[in-house]
Amino acid sequence: MDLSYSPDEEAFRHEVREWLRGHLPADIRAKVVGYQGLSKEDYVRWHKVLAAQGWSVPHWPTEWGGTGWNITQRYIYDEEFGLAGAPLLPPFGPNMCAAVLHRFGTPAQKQRFLPRIREGDDFWVQGYSEPGAGSDLAALKTRADRKGDHYVVTGQKIWTTLGHYGDWIFCLVRTDFAAEKRQEGISFLLMDMKTPGITVRPLILMDGGHEVNEVFFDEVKVPVENLVFEEHKGWTVAKYLLGHERMGSGAVGAAKREAAALRALAARELKNGKPLLEDPRFRDRLSRAEIELQALEITSMRFLDQMRRTGQPPGADVSMLKIRATEVQQMVTELMMQAVGPLAAPFKGVEGGEVDAFASRLAPRYCNYRKASIYAGSNEIQRNIIAKMTLGLPA
Numbered sequence: 110m111d112l113s114y115s116p117d118e119e120a121f122r123h124e125v126r127e128w129l130r131g132h133l134p135a136d137i138r139a140k141v142v143g144y145q146g147l148s149k150e151d152y153v154r155w156h157k158v159l160a161a162q163g164w165s166v167p168h169w170p171t172e173w174g175g176t177g178w179n180i181t182q183r184y185i186y187d188e189e190f191g192l193a194g195a196p197l198l199p200p201f202g203p204n205m206c207a208a209v210l211h212r213f214g215t216p217a218q219k220q221r222f223l224p225r226i227r228e229g230d231d232f233w234v235q236g237y238s239e240p241g242a243g244s245d246l247a248a249l250k251t252r253a254d255r256k257g258d259h260y261v262v263t264g265q266k267i268w269t270t271l272g273h274y275g276d277w278i279f280c281l282v283r284t285d286f287a288a289e290k291r292q293e294g295i296s297f298l299l300m301d302m303k304t305p306g307i308t309v310r311p312l313i314l315m316d317g318g319h320e321v322n323e324v325f326f327d328e329v330k331v332p333v334e335n336l337v338f339e340e341h342k343g344w345t346v347a348k349y350l351l352g353h354e355r356m357g358s359g360a361v362g363a364a365k366r367e368a369a370a371l372r373a374l375a376a377r378e379l380k381n382g383k384p385l386l387e388d389p390r391f392r393d394r395l396s397r398a399e400i401e402l403q404a405l406e407i408t409s410m411r412f413l414d415q416m417r418r419t420g421q422p423p424g425a426d427v428s429m430l431k432i433r434a435t436e437v438q439q440m441v442t443e444l445m446m447q448a449v450g451p452l453a454a455p456f457k458g459v460e461g462g463e464v465d466a467f468a469s470r471l472a473p474r475y476c477n478y479r480k481a482s483i484y485a486g487s488n489e490i491q492r493n494i495i496a497k498m499t500l501g502l503p504a
């Protein structure tokens with residue numbers, strides 16, 4: 110196994126780092142490192158900066174605007190983004206919907222949607238989960254009835270991330286209620302969110318932020334040409350897409366940046382005592398988090414090396430990365446809270462104490478990151494996948 114980077118790869122890292130230094134808008138970076146949400150305008154602006162450089166969709170086939178980078182270069186690109194405090198583009202269009210269109214789309218669908226995704230003209234969101242159909246996704250009930258040249262869609266999706274920014278949504282819908290196996294009656298539809306009958310309602314999370322939504326469909330007319338792959342065969346598409354979701358690899362760079370910020374925070378002189386870093390119990394917890402982070406990085410590089418050598422995507426054991434990455438993220442948010450103590454209270458003007466705008470965002474951040482072990486397939490489900498696919502245990 111070779112875990113080192115070649116001189117060419119180091120030169121590539123330098124190129125990405127320098128480019129980010131010159132092109133990442135300061136206000137967007139400030140929001141990322143200060144744990145503030147990005148507006149749709151922020152995402153679109155950043156997408157267009159990347160598109161102008163030809164870097165908005167590096168992983169796509171080159172004939173559609175991909176860069177032709179190898180897997181290591183793509184990993185370095187993601188890691189440098191995390192380290193620099195650059196947002197990775199929301200994955201729903203460039204990664205998920207695009208992966209599906211590349212694999213299953215008709216030539217007309219590719220021509221219609223892919224260039225607009227590449228250029229950041231359409232903001233896509235993901236409509237999979239429903240009340241009662243999350244981990245057990247095949248239980249979904251949103252129905253699409255074929256009426257001539259269109260479907261009529263009625264039902265509800267939930268937890269739709271950035272649904273309020275969405276121009277388009279890709280959805281799993283039920284087209285056959287009589288199918289013997291639940292998975293056999295599902296289809297994959299693309300819907301313009303401006304279509305009459307679609308309503309987006311915010312779900313405010315316990316951190317007070319608006320990130321996820323409910324989306325309701327009331328007799329929404331969707332042209333048949335927006336069906337991807339065959340009718341009733343949407344489960345094949347869904348499974349393909351979930352594999353891509355688990356591959357998300359930008360976490361290591363961001364976690365390294367945050368762990369460094371945490372160490373700096375803990376090293377601060379306190380008014381009423383020694384820096385927290387001198388407390389052996391805190392130092393012990395911090396060191397454990399840093400060791401887990403190193404282990405995560407080495408595990409990521411092991412997958413990278415395997416993919417480099419075999420040219421194949423990783424197996425089900427890539428679920429390990431999702432579990433570990435989210436655990437490390439959650440550990441760091443906990444320690445950040447501990448590091449600032451009462452200043453983490455999410456309101457301004459702590460009596461007798463300095464008002465630290467960064468510290469006051471740590472409690473919401475801590476609450477927000479409880480989500481990480483749930484979305485993109487909960488960590489329990491990832492463990493089931495490893496047990497079944499890698500260890501051969503019944504799940």
Ligand SMILES: Cc1cc2nc3c(=O)[nH]c(=O)nc-3n(C[C@H](O)[C@H](O)[C@H](O)COP(=O)(O)OP(=O)(O)OC[C@H]3O[C@@H](n4cnc5c(N)ncnc54)[C@H](O)[C@@H]3O)c2cc1C
Pocket residue numbers: 234235236237238241242243244245267268269270271321480483484485486487488489490493
């Ligand atoms: C912040 C956030 C953003 C999201 N964004 C999107 C989005 O954009 N689009 C979208 O479609 N969905 C989205 N989701 C939904 C997400 O995919 C689901 O929340 C997730 O699949 C879990 O489903 P559930 O919430 O219905 O929980 P449930 O499936 O009801 O699970 C509840 C608990 O039971 C455990 N559990 C369930 N089944 C098993 C089992 N077989 N073995 C062991 N444990 C089990 C789970 O791990 C979990 O802890 C998002 C979720 C969150 C939190």
